Structure formats: structure tokens, C-alpha cells
Amino acid sequence: MPVAGKKQLPDVVELESAIVKSPISGREWDVSGSFSRMLNPRVLTDYTYAGFAKIASLTGGESLQNCYGCGKCVPVCPVDLVGEYGPRKIHRRVQTGLDLFKADELWMCTTCANCLRVCPKQVNMVEVMPAVREAAVAAGDIPEELQVVMEKTFRYGNALGENPRKRHAWTKGAGVPVRVLSGDPGPVDVLFYVEDYWSYHPRGQQAAQAFARLLSHAGVDFAILGAEEKTVGDSQRLAGEKGLFEALMEEVVQVLDKYDFRRIVTPDPHGFNALVKEYPKYGHNYEVLHYTQLLAPLVGNLPLTNRIDAKVTFHDPCYLGRHNGEYDAPRTLINAIPGVELIEMGRCKGNSYCCGGGGGGMWLDGFNANHLTERLSERRVREAAETGADILAVCCPYEVSRFEDAAKSTGNERLKVMDISELLDMAIG
Amino acid sequence: MKIVVAMRQLADLVEELEVNADGTDIDRDFVKFVSNEWDEAALEEALCHKDDGDAEITVVALDEPDVDQTLYTALAKGADRAVKLTGHDPEGWIRTGDRAAILASWLERDDFDLVLTGVQAADDLDGQLAGVLAERLGVRHAAVVVGFHDADSAVQVEQELGGGTVAVSSLELPAVLGIQAARQTPRYASITRIRQAQQTQTIQEVEISAGGSLGGTVRKISPPKKRGGAEMLEGSASEVAERIAELIRSKGLARS
Ligand code: SF4
Numbered sequence: 168m169p170v171a172g173k174k175q176l177p178d179v180v181e182l183e184s185a186i187v188k189s190p191i192s193g194r195e196w197d198v199s200g201s202f203s204r205m206l207n208p209r210v211l212t213d214y215t216y217a218g219f220a221k222i223a224s225l226t227g228g229e230s231l232q233n234c235y236g237c238g239k240c241v242p243v244c245p246v247d248l249v250g251e252y253g254p255r256k257i258h259r260r261v262q263t264g265l266d267l268f269k270a271d272e273l274w275m276c277t278t279c280a281n282c283l284r285v286c287p288k289q290v291n292m293v294e295v296m297p298a299v300r301e302a303a304v305a306a307g308d309i310p311e312e313l314q315v316v317m318e319k320t321f322r323y324g325n326a327l328g329e330n331p332r333k334r335h336a337w338t339k340g341a342g343v344p345v346r347v348l349s350g351d352p353g354p355v356d357v358l359f360y361v362e363d364y365w366s367y368h369p370r371g372q373q374a375a376q377a378f379a380r381l382l383s384h385a386g387v388d389f390a391i392l393g394a395e396e397k398t399v400g401d402s403q404r405l406a407g408e409k410g411l412f413e414a415l416m417e418e419v420v421q422v423l424d425k426y427d428f429r430r431i432v433t434p435d436p437h438g439f440n441a442l443v444k445e446y447p448k449y450g451h452n453y454e455v456l457h458y459t460q461l462l463a464p465l466v467g468n469l470p471l472t473n474r475i476d477a478k479v480t481f482h483d484p485c486y487l488g489r490h491n492g493e494y495d496a497p498r499t500l501i502n503a504i505p506g507v508e509l510i511e512m513g514r515c516k517g518n519s520y521c522c523g524g525g526g527g528g529m530w531l532d533g534f535n536a537n538h539l540t541e542r543l544s545e546r547r548v549r550e551a552a553e554t555g556a557d558i559l560a561v562c563c564p565y566e567v568s569r570f571e572d573a574a575k576s577t578g579n580e581r582l583k584v585m586d587i588s589e590l591l592d593m594a595i596g
Numbered sequence: 597m598k599i600v601v602a603m604r605q606l607a608d609l610v611e612e613l614e615v616n617a618d619g620t621d622i623d624r625d626f627v628k629f630v631s632n633e634w635d636e637a638a639l640e641e642a643l644c645h646k647d648d649g650d651a652e653i654t655v656v657a658l659d660e661p662d663v664d665q666t667l668y669t670a671l672a673k674g675a676d677r678a679v680k681l682t683g684h685d686p687e688g689w690i691r692t693g694d695r696a697a698i699l700a701s702w703l704e705r706d707d708f709d710l711v712l713t714g715v716q717a718a719d720d721l722d723g724q725l726a727g728v729l730a731e732r733l734g735v736r737h738a739a740v741v742v743g744f745h746d747a748d749s750a751v752q753v754e755q756e757l758g759g760g761t762v763a764v765s766s767l768e769l770p771a772v773l774g775i776q777a778a779r780q781t782p783r784y785a786s787i788t789r790i791r792q793a794q795q796t797q798t799i800q801e802v803e804i805s806a807g808g809s810l811g812g813t814v815r816k817i818s819p820p821k822k823r824g825g826a827e828m829l830e831g832s833a834s835e836v837a838e839r840i841a842e843l844i845r846s847k848g849l850a851r852s
């Protein structure tokens with residue numbers, strides 16, 4: 168019985184009445200479902216392959232059927248810790264007749280990839296789930312909360328449904344000049360791809376402003392796209408809207424083609440993931456860095472003279488760490504701040520716990536509330552608080568708002584949630 | 597049953613609306629346009645009927661900004677045919693009376709049993725479109741419809757009257773219905789399907805010359821004057837509670 172989860176009794180999927188007939192003697196055994204059934208011969212033909220066949224016919228859906236039930240994936244699945252989940256459980260439920268295309272379970276995977284890290288059979292939920300979701304979405308089956316976000320993204324180019332012309336409104340409070348390429352289109356070294364939550368969410372805007380100040384301190388030549396920027400939409404892709412992702416990509420590439428820049432730098436590990444891994448599949452190749460990767464080698468140029476005497480713990484974003492192998496850059500930045508003591512959580516780096524925001528989870532809090540004992544972000548904040556840290560440092564734009572809400576709802580207001588860019592900005596004298 | 601759904605585009609309120617330089621219209625240059633949500637409900641109700649039996653759905657709209665997206669979305673959701681009526685200024689303000697005239701002159705040539713449209717729209721808060729259209733076509737009309745059923749050459753409609761009363765009546769076909777709500781929230785058309793519709797289906801364009809405008813001329817429009825506003829209460833929880841209690845008492849909402 169796991170600690171946090173509200174575990175259910177297993178569904179017993181056995182035929183109520185079953186007779187096995189010997190092909191040789193013609194003798195019949197009654198093996199109907201009963202308490203002593205384990206002692207009798209088992210009916211092994213209760214299940215059909217149909218469920219797997221339907222999923223395996225989709226590009227990306229092939230690997231679910233490969234599961235051989237070893238169970239390694241379940242204890243590392245962040246969703247199972249607060250509910251009933253994991254590839255093995257999904258595999259078993261499909262085997263016993265679950266129509267994954269119509270099931271709520273379809274939307275609960277955050278595509279965090281922790282199961283893939285341990286699976287000996289390479290059952291890849293990061294591909295299986297988006298493939299099945301795509302088919303479900305095409306049939307019109309999509310949770311309402313998510314549908315609204317898809318429509319907003321399609322219409323406005325951002326998941327929040329905000330006015331596209333106000334995308335760079337945050338620059339006003341930056342305190343340093345921020346060049347917008349449409350007004351000043353000359354060559355530039357770094358194209359700062361701000362993405363949705365740093366553009367519009369009030370806490371994200373503060374991080375964007377801090378980052379602009381850091382770039383200016385480090386002497387980096389940078390510019391943004393302003394109103395011409397649209398989200399890359401990687402989480403929308405993983406939530407089943409590949410068509411939307413491709414439509415956005417056409418527009419993003421068209422805008423990028425207009426300008427002369429050397430590399431793209433983004434704070435959003437999701438956008439980063441798509442630019443690094445998905446765009447090349449369509450022939451679009453850019454040099455892309457996460458903002459921590461740009462700053463880590465430049466940290467010596469920053470006048471970090473203000474001490475921050477605090478214990479800090481750090482949450483690895485799934486799409487920076489596990490998906491793209493970057494664990495060091497954020498830690499280099501945190502350790503460069505005088506006074507800071509970095510304490511790691513039990514689940515960190517490759518085994519980092521998911522905040523619940525990936526793969527569409529960002530927009531499914533209400534939907535998932537029916538299935539989980541607590542939010543993944545709440546589980547994670549409790550873990551962060553248990554380390555005794557004063558500050559939970561993050562470097563994904565989804566996380567500040569998720570964890571701040573979770574800190575409040577779990578009674579851990581004492582724990583401050585800050586983006587690494589904000590911490591560095593505070594440390595600058 | 598042949599169902600025509602008439603849809604219209606409206607200024608998207610994600611942007612703040614401004615009055616244009618000569619004060620006779622909203623400034624349409626920077627505004628995005630979206631389809632009217634009641635028209636979306638009308639489309640959804642039509643699609644539900646198609647799911648249930650054999651309805652054939654045509655969506656029709658006047659040429660207006662971003663209207664193609666609305667029509668392709670309707671095709672992706674399952675409409676059979678999309679028609680765009682041209683021959684007017686697509687960038688200007690189309691008055692409800694003119695809209696009804698243009699739709700009527702097309703509908704007179706087309707074959708239909710039912711016309712569905714949203715009971716109202718942000719630029720038609722009185723809900724005139726369905727009624728004027730029916731009058732022009734010389735057919736029956738019902739407004740605030742929340743459901744309807746086929747009954748041979750008639751249709752049984754449910755109308756939402758005030759105070760939670762629902763009236764059920766029977767209308768001979770053909771008829772025009774102003775739809776208040778569909779039986780379910782409008783379905784989702786995935787972007788993949790909308791893009792497929794754009795590539796594989798076409799919007800039929802029909803030019804209508806409906807003659808001069810029927811409406812009067814607008815001399816001046818202006819945003820409503822701001823009245824009142826919110827007051828933020830500051831202080832500790834008990835101070836704020838004290839202030840709220842005082843306010844409730846001073847408005848006579850609570851005794852003692
Ligand atoms: S780790 Fe892989 S093979 Fe093992 S139970 Fe999980 S999905 Fe199946």
C-alpha cells in the first residue's frame with residue numbers, strides 16, 4: 168500500500184462462468200471465477216489482442232504491447248504515487264478491455280519519461296500517449312479544460328488566450344532596454360524566445376525582467392520577437408494536437424526566417440525540447456540553448472556581490488533534465504550565488520519528480536483532481552519543504568505558479584518559490 | 597431534413613474596442629474576429645441532429661474578416677457544405693437588417709427545411725436576425741429555442757421563457773429558429789481536422805446583390821460612461837470584516 172495514494176482494490180477480470188474442455192478426453196472442468204480459482208486451471212483466453220492492435224497501429228503507439236509486466240515503472244511513475252498509474256497498469260488495463268481512446272487515464276500521463284528511464288522493454292509513454300491522444304482528439308474526445316487551451320493557442324498563439332499584441336508588455340518593467348526585432352531588425356547574437364508564461368503570467372514576467380537585466384549585465388547582445396512571437400506549443404503536441412503544433416511551427420519558422428540571429432535562448436524547457444528535437448525532423452535546424460545553459464559559462468561576468476543566506480533546493484524540470492540531459496547548468500548558477508547552500512531533494516536529477524505540468528497536465532488540474540489524492544506539484548512541494556530549504560529554485564516557466572499555489576495549499580508558505588534568474592538578479596550588487 | 601446554419605463574425609473582446617476616427621463605428625483595423633457563440637450553439641444543435649438521424653447541414657456566412665476559419669471549422673466538425681456570400685463590403689459594419697436581406701435573397705434560391713441561427717449576438721442584442729429573416733422569407737419563426745424534434749412536415753420546438761418556463765409548440769416547415777442553447781457544449785474540431793478541411797474541401801462563394809442598405813445612418817457611437825467602480829478594502833482580516841459588515845448594514849441588507 169503506497170504512502171500517499173488512495174489505492175483501490177484491483178478490478179477482478181475473470182469470467183464469472185467458464186468451462187474448460189479437454190480436447191483429448193472430452194472431460195470438462197468448471198473454472199468459473201471463485202475464491203479458489205487460483206488452484207484450478209486458468210482460462211488464458213479471456214483477453215484479446217484487439218486493444219493493443221488498435222494502439223500499435225498508430226505511429227508511436229507500437230511499444231505499449233512490449234510490456235512484460237516486470238513492474239519497474241510503477242514505483243517511479245509520479246502519477247502512481249498519488250493515484251493508480253504507470254505503464255504496467257495501463258498495459259494490464261488495456262489487456263483486460265479498457266478502451267484507452269475513451270478513458271480518463273489517457274490524459275493523466277505527464278510524459279515525464281521516468282518510466283522510460285527504467286523500462287527494460289523500452290515501452291515509451293512519451294510516444295504512446297500523444298499518439299493515442301491525437302486519435303482521440305481527432306474523434307472529438309478531449310477534456311473540456313484542454314479543449315479551451317487548444318482553441319486559445321490556435322487563435323492567439325498563446326495558451327493563456329492573452330492579447331498577442333501585449334506579448335512584450337513585460338519589457339516596460341525590465342529597467343533595461345529590450346530590443347524588439349520588428350522595430351529594429353539588424354543582426355543579433357541571442358534571440359530571446361520568451362514563450363507564454365514568461366510573457367504573460369505576472370510571476371513569469373518578473374522572471375523575464377530579471378533575465379533581461381542579467382543579459383544586460385553579462386553584456387549579451389540580445390533581442391526578442393515581441394508581438395510576432397507565438398508559442399512553440401510542445402505541450403499542446405504532447406497533449407494530442409500535433410496539427411496545432413505543425414500549424415504553429417509554420418508560423419514560427421516564417422518569422423524566424425526574417426531575422427539574422429546566431430542562437431535562440433529560451434527559458435521554457437518545453438519549447439526548448441521541441442526546437443532541439445522536433446524541429447530538425449521537419450528540416451528546421453537552429454542553435455538552441457536553455458537560458459541556464461547560456462548563463463552558466465557567463466556567470467563569472469556577473470557582479471554577484473549580494474549574499475543570499477539561504478538554504479535552496481532545486482527542482483529539475485523533466486524536459487530540461489530527463490528529456491535533454493541538462494542537470495549541471497542550473498546547479499552551476501545556484502552554487503555561484505554567495506551565501507546559498509544547495510540541498511538536493513531525495514528525488515533529483517534523473518529521478519526528479521514531475522511537477523505535473525508536462526504533456527498537457529498544466530491545463531488539466533480540474534480533470535485530474537477526480538483521479539488523484541493530491542496534485543503532483545503539492546507532492547513535490549512537500550518534498551522540497553522536508554529538506555528544510557527556505558527557497559525552492561526552479562527554471563521552467565510553468566513551475567513558479569504551480570509550486571506557489573501548492574506551497575499555499577499544503578501549508579508551506581514559508582517555502583519561497585523563485586526562478587533561478589530571480590535569485591541571480593537579487594544577488595547582483 | 598435540410599438544415600441551414602447562418603453564422604456571423606464579431607469583434608473579439610480580447611482586444612479593447614475603440615471608436616474609429618469619425619465616431620461612427622468601432623475601429624476595425626486592429627480587431628480580431630470570432631464567430632458568434634450563439635451561432636456556435638446553433639451549429640452544435642444541427643450537428644447533434646445529424647448524429648441522430650439524417651440531417652444535411654449547410655453553413656452559410658457573409659464575407660467578413662476571418663470567416664473562412666469559422667466555415668472550415670464547421671466543415672471539420674461535420675457540416676456538409678459551406679457557403680460564403682459576397683457582394684458587400686466585407687470590412688464594414690453589416691447591420692442586422694442588411695444581413696437578413698442578403699441571407700434571404702440567397703435562401704430564396706436554395707432549398708431548406710430549417711434555418712438555425714444564434715438567438716442573439718453582441719451586435720444584435722435584441723435578437724432580430726432570426727425574426728426579420730423569417731419575415732423576409734415568409735416562413736414561421738421561433739426565438740430562444742433550446743431544442744427541437746422532427747415531426748413529419750412540422751417541427752416541435754422547445755422555447756425557454758422567463759422564470760424557468762419551457763414552452764413546447766409545433767411549427768410547420770420551413771421555419772427559422774433563433775437558438776439559445778444546444779443540448780451539449782460545442783464539440784471540438786482538432787486543428788489537424790480543420791487543416792485537412794482547408795486542404796480537401798472548398799467554400800462555395802455566391803455573389804448577392806441585395807440592393808441598397810435598409811438601415812438608418814449611425815451619427816455617433818461612444819463607449820458608455822464609467823460609473824461606480826470597485827473599492828479595495830485594506831487592513832487586517834478583522835478590520836476588513838468590520839468594514840464589510842458596516843457596508844452591508846448601511847445598505848439595509850441586514851438588520852441590527
Ligand atoms: S518497466 Fe516496462 S516492461 Fe516493466 S512493467 Fe513497466 S512498461 Fe512493462
Ligand code: SF4
Nearest residue numbers: 244276277279280282
Ligand atoms: S511518462 Fe511519467 S507520468 Fe507517464 S506513465 Fe511514465 S512515469 Fe508515469
